[in-house]
Amino acid sequence: MDIKEYNVNTEQQKQNHPWEYARLEVIFDLLSKKTLSKEQISSGELTILDVGCGDAFFLNELSKRLPKANCFAIDTAFDDESIAFFAEKYKGINFYPSIEHEDLSKIKIDVILLLDVIEHIENDVDFLKKLTEMPGFSADTRIIISVPAYQNLFCSHDTWLGHYRRYTVKKLRNHIGQAGFISDQDGYFFFSLLLARIIQKFKENMIKPDLTKVSGIGDWNGGKIISKIIKTVLVWDYKISKIKRIFGIRLPGLSTYTICRKQ
Numbered sequence: 001m002d003i004k005e006y007n008v009n010t011e012q013q014k015q016n017h018p019w020e021y022a023r024l025e026v027i028f029d030l031l032s033k034k035t036l037s038k039e040q041i042s043s044g045e046l047t048i049l050d051v052g053c054g055d056a057f058f059l060n061e062l063s064k065r066l067p068k069a070n071c072f073a074i075d076t077a078f079d080d081e082s083i084a085f086f087a088e089k090y091k092g093i094n095f096y097p098s099i100e101h102e103d104l105s106k107i108k109i110d111v112i113l114l115l116d117v118i119e120h121i122e123n124d125v126d127f128l129k130k131l132t133e134m135p136g137f138s139a140d141t142r143i144i145i146s147v148p149a150y151q152n153l154f155c156s157h158d159t160w161l162g163h164y165r166r167y168t169v170k171k172l173r174n175h176i177g178q179a180g181f182i183s184d185q186d187g188y189f190f191f192s193l194l195l196a197r198i199i200q201k202f203k204e205n206m207i208k209p210d211l212t213k214v215s216g217i218g219d220w221n222g223g224k225i226i227s228k229i230i231k232t233v234l235v236w237d238y239k240i241s242k243i244k245r246i247f248g249i250r251l252p253g254l255s256t257y258t259i260c261r262k263q
Helices: 018-035 038-043 057-065 080-089 102-106 124-131 156-161 169-178 191-206 223-246
Strands: 047-051 070-074 093-096 111-115 142-148 181-189 255-262
Touching: 018 057, 018 111, 018 142, 018 181, 018 223, 018 255, 047 057, 057 070, 057 093, 057 111, 080 093, 093 102, 124 169, 142 169, 169 181, 169 255, 181 223, 191 223
Parallel strands: 047 070, 047 111, 070 093, 111 142
Antiparallel strands: 142 255, 181 255
16 A cells, blocks of 8 residues: 555554455465466565555565565655554564665565556656666566556546556556566456446546545445455456466456566
C-alpha cells in the first residue's frame, strides 16, 4: 500500500485491501516459477529489495514464505520516525529511505521488486538505469515490475496518487529496453477489474471528480468474508489468465508486469 493510502486511516483502523493479498499471490507465483531457482526457494537464502515498498505489508508477507531471505524495504517517503515505527512492527526487515544508503552497498542483490512504483517517477528510464549502478547489482539480479495498465484508463485515483502514466506491455518493454534491460516474461493480470475501471472512467468523463474525496484502498473496511471472496476471485482471475497464456491467449488486465534483467 502506498504511504499516502496508508495514512488515510489510523493504524488501529487499518485493514489491507484484498487486492493487496491477491497481488501477493501473483508476485510470489512469478518469483517461485519464473525468477528464483529451486535451490533459492528451498533454502530461502537470497536478498530481496522492495523499492518503493510503501507500508511494507507486501514484503512482510513475502518474508513469511521465505523466512531465511534478507529483506530490505526502501521508500523515499520514510523518515526516521516511520522507519522506527515499521522496524518495530515488522521484525527482521531492514528499512531505508534511499537505494543509495551506504548499508546497501555491502549486499549482493538477487531480486528487486518495483511493485506499482515507476508510474510515480517522472523519468522512469533514468531511475531504472540508476538501479544498475548499485554495487550489489549483477547480471544475475532479476527485477519484477508491476504497473497500472492502459493510459486511457487514467483516472482520479492515478492523479491523487501522483502517477505520471499507465502502461501497456509494449510501452513497458520500450521503457525497460531504453534502460538496458530485457524482459524474460511480461503480460497483464486482473482482467476482472477492467470493467469496474472502465465504468469509473466513463463516470469521470461525465462528472469531474472531487480529488479531496479520493482515498484509494487505504480506507478499505469490507470485512473478512467480503475480503476473502474478492481475493479468491482475483487469484482465480490470475490462474485462468495463466492457463490461457499456455494456449497463446493473452488476456488484458488492470495491471501490467514484467520480469527483466540487464541485457
